[in-house]
Amino acid sequence: MNPAHSIEAERLSRRFGSFLAVDDVSFHVEKGEIFGYLGANGAGKSTTIRMLIGLLTPSSGRASVAGHDVASDPEGVKAAIGYMSQKFSLYLDLPVEENLRFFGGAYGLWGKDLQRRADEVLELTGLAEHRKAITGALPGGIRQRLALGSAVLHRPSIVFLDEPTAGVDPEARRSFWRLIRDLSRGGTTVFVTTHYLDEAEYCRRIGLMVDGRLVALDTPAELKRTWVPDRVLLVRGRNLTAGAAALRARPGVRAAEPFGAGLHLRVDPAAWDGAAVRTVLEASGGEGVSVEVAEPTLEDVFLAVVGRGAEAQAAQEVAP
Amino acid sequence: MNAERRPARAWIQYAAVVRKEVLQTLRDRRVMFMLIFAPFLQTLVLGFAVDFEVDRVPTVVADQDRSPESRSHLRRVLADGTLHFAGGADSAEQGAAALDRGAAAVVLVIPPRFGSDVAAGRPAEVQVILDGTDPNRSNVAAGAVSRYFGEESLRRAGERARAAGMAPPARIEVVPRLYYNPGLKSAPYIVPGIAAMLLVVVTTLVTAMGLAREREQGTLEQVAVTPVPASVLLAAKMTPFVFIGFFDVLLLVTVGTWVFGVPLRGNLAVMALATLLYLLSTLGVGLLISTISANQQQAFLGGFLFTLPAMLLSGIMTPVDSMPRWMQWLTYANPLRYFQEIARSNLLKGGGFADLWPQLVALALFGTAIFGLAAARFRKRTG
Numbered sequence: 146m147n148p149a150h151s152i153e154a155e156r157l158s159r160r161f162g163s164f165l166a167v168d169d170v171s172f173h174v175e176k177g178e179i180f181g182y183l184g185a186n187g188a189g190k191s192t193t194i195r196m197l198i199g200l201l202t203p204s205s206g207r208a209s210v211a212g213h214d215v216a217s218d219p220e221g222v223k224a225a226i227g228y229m230s231q232k233f234s235l236y237l238d239l240p241v242e243e244n245l246r247f248f249g250g251a252y253g254l255w256g257k258d259l260q261r262r263a264d265e266v267l268e269l270t271g272l273a274e275h276r277k278a279i280t281g282a283l284p285g286g287i288r289q290r291l292a293l294g295s296a297v298l299h300r301p302s303i304v305f306l307d308e309p310t311a312g313v314d315p316e317a318r319r320s321f322w323r324l325i326r327d328l329s330r331g332g333t334t335v336f337v338t339t340h341y342l343d344e345a346e347y348c349r350r351i352g353l354m355v356d357g358r359l360v361a362l363d364t365p366a367e368l369k370r371t372w373v374p375d376r377v378l379l380v381r382g383r384n385l386t387a388g389a390a391a392l393r394a395r396p397g398v399r400a401a402e403p404f405g406a407g408l409h410l411r412v413d414p415a416a417w418d419g420a421a422v423r424t425v426l427e428a429s430g431g432e433g434v435s436v437e438v439a440e441p442t443l444e445d446v447f448l449a450v451v452g453r454g455a456e457a458q459a460a461q462e463v464a465p
Numbered sequence: 466m467n468a469e470r471r472p473a474r475a476w477i478q479y480a481a482v483v484r485k486e487v488l489q490t491l492r493d494r495r496v497m498f499m500l501i502f503a504p505f506l507q508t509l510v511l512g513f514a515v516d517f518e519v520d521r522v523p524t525v526v527a528d529q530d531r532s533p534e535s536r537s538h539l540r541r542v543l544a545d546g547t548l549h550f551a552g553g554a555d556s557a558e559q560g561a562a563a564l565d566r567g568a569a570a571v572v573l574v575i576p577p578r579f580g581s582d583v584a585a586g587r588p589a590e591v592q593v594i595l596d597g598t599d600p601n602r603s604n605v606a607a608g609a610v611s612r613y614f615g616e617e618s619l620r621r622a623g624e625r626a627r628a629a630g631m632a633p634p635a636r637i638e639v640v641p642r643l644y645y646n647p648g649l650k651s652a653p654y655i656v657p658g659i660a661a662m663l664l665v666v667v668t669t670l671v672t673a674m675g676l677a678r679e680r681e682q683g684t685l686e687q688v689a690v691t692p693v694p695a696s697v698l699l700a701a702k703m704t705p706f707v708f709i710g711f712f713d714v715l716l717l718v719t720v721g722t723w724v725f726g727v728p729l730r731g732n733l734a735v736m737a738l739a740t741l742l743y744l745l746s747t748l749g750v751g752l753l754i755s756t757i758s759a760n761q762q763q764a765f766l767g768g769f770l771f772t773l774p775a776m777l778l779s780g781i782m783t784p785v786d787s788m789p790r791w792m793q794w795l796t797y798a799n800p801l802r803y804f805q806e807i808a809r810s811n812l813l814k815g816g817g818f819a820d821l822w823p824q825l826v827a828l829a830l831f832g833t834a835i836f837g838l839a840a841a842r843f844r845k846r847t848g
Binding site: 198199200220223224226228230232233234235236237238239243246247248249250251252253254255256 | 471474477478480489682683687689
């Protein structure tokens with residue numbers, strides 16, 4: 146195992162009966178990075194996590210987490226990681242501090258150590274004032290922070306977060322991600338699944354799963370460059386019709402469509418930028434021209450990736 | 466700064482789970498009620514209500530003879546308290562109607578000319594019509610009637626013999642001497658049985674449902690990704706129930722002694738050991754049920770499907786000896802049977818290790834087997 150890697154998965158597969166939930170997946174996660182794992186529901190995200198944390202044995206392939214092989218040393222894996230499941234799974238009938246005490250004890254924390262760590266975590270997650278509150282009485286956003294706090298009590302080198310912000314309001318999501326970034330800055334590796342694509346922008350690298358296969362893996366910027374190669378430009382101004390026709394005739398312009406009072410352009414980013422477009426439009430009589438570059442989003446990437454996956458599958462089905 | 470003395474990791478984990486279980490149990494009023502107050506209440510209710518003694522059986526008499534002789538017999542047969550006068554009737558049919566209505570369980574018919582037949586030394590008959598719905602009660606009532614008239618015929622035969630100048634016929638008398646429960650009270654017999662039933666209901670159901678709830682709510686998975694070994698988790702989860710089980714037995718024995726006069730003749734160490742081994746079985750069954758249940762409802766049904774037949778096939782209410790042979794074999798696989806035998810023998814007869822070791826060994830074997838099987842399944846399911 147490369148010492149700079151916290152997680153390595155090699156040709157990992159998991160089969161349930163005839164259903165291949167995870168199909169030949171290989172990747173690594175570097176120490177201290179926030180690694181996002183994206184995909185639709187049922188794409189195999191949770192199954193991958195469950196294999197990595199030692200809850201499920203792989204059907205084939207191997208993976209090691211924090212230097213422990215998941216198949217032969219699941220106990221070593223468990224001691225090294227923290228896990229926050231998709232479903233809130235602390236004890237709702239116990240007070241906040243009793244949940245921390247229990248999970249701290251489960252990881253072998255004891256006495257003053259446990260007390261100190263629990264206080265730190267309550268401070269970190271902003272839950273100090275809720276320490277005596279019954280967990281079930283807290284709002285969803287606060288519970289999620291508690292669950293994260295409980296997962297990092299024992300200072301694991303890696304935390305696995307399975308859809309940690311599902312069903313949480315936007316403000317609570319933002320404060321939750323602030324916590325995740327703090328953890329990562331402190332050197333903790335974060336492996337997080339989500340289907341909120343705006344959240345995925347916070348990740349250093351992203352893996353995209355479609356139907357059990359890992360079809361794309363890179364930094365958000367690189368993914369956008371690869372999967373959404375065109376630059377989208379939003380143009381406003383008057384007398385743009387002639388200019389649009391002129392642009393369409395030039396190489397590197399893939400589309401120029403009227404959009405409201407303006408234009409919507411898709412261009413090759415290597416050949417075109419805002420200034421070049423404005424020059425052409427003004428030369429054709431355009432007035433008051435302003436050009437805005439619309440950054441491609443991960444949503445565009447996701448749609449492109451899923452579309453490609455569907456095409457590949459359709460091709461496979463047609464092939465004899 | 467001096468370092469704290471730090472216990473072994475497994476002990477820290479054990480203590481954390483026990484603490485959590487105790488807090489959860491204390492917070493759950495329904496479970497507390499089920500574990501502590503309900504056994505107390507049920508002992509009292511069952512102790513008073515379960516009564517195998519039969520008396521005051523409602524009896525309708527149809528005296529068709531209406532002689533001083535018949536009236537005197539009727540008065541005397543009703544005098545010992547087993548039968549209780551519930552009205553008169555003119556005919557056997559009218560009496561049987563009272564049976565139909567449920568107004569009587571026995572009809573005693575004295576036919577016409579009964580008095581004159583008896584006086585003349587001719588054979589005379591008394592008819593008894595019984596409601597057989599409750600076999601035990603009709604047996605006791607029929608017994609009371611035939612005992613009275615049997616003794617009466619003997620007495621008459623003796624008188625006639627003496628009048629004829631002959632020796633009266635020899636009488637054979639049965640002299641019963643009752644050991645252990647001389648008053649033939651039901652409560653001292655039934656209370657140890659109640660202990661066996663309550664423990665199985667309380668511990669099996671609470672364990673099965675508690676674990677099913679943790680599985681349902683996902684907390685079991687959260688615990689399964691911690692490094693707590695399954696063995697430590699199970700031991701810690703069972704610990705509070707062992708204490709509660711002991712508390713319940715103590716409560717039952719105390720109530721049994723003070724309220725129902727259960728004698729404490731045996732060595733209570735035998736009772737304690739039996740309780741521990743019995744709990745191993747009942748908790749093991751609860752755990753096993755939880756491993757085959759997806760949710761709390763299934764666990765509850767599963768617990769019920771085990772506890773009810775186990776109680777019926779234990780010899781607590783009906784003696785094992787009077788069951789069909791194949792069912793008797795089944796009772797050997799029933800921990801309730803052994804615990805019930807130990808509890809009754811120990812408390813009522815003073816049975817000790819020397820008398821009860823076969824039952825103790827059987828309980829230990831059953832408990833180890835069932836708990837081992839359940840733990841293996843549990844480990845497999847939680848990974």
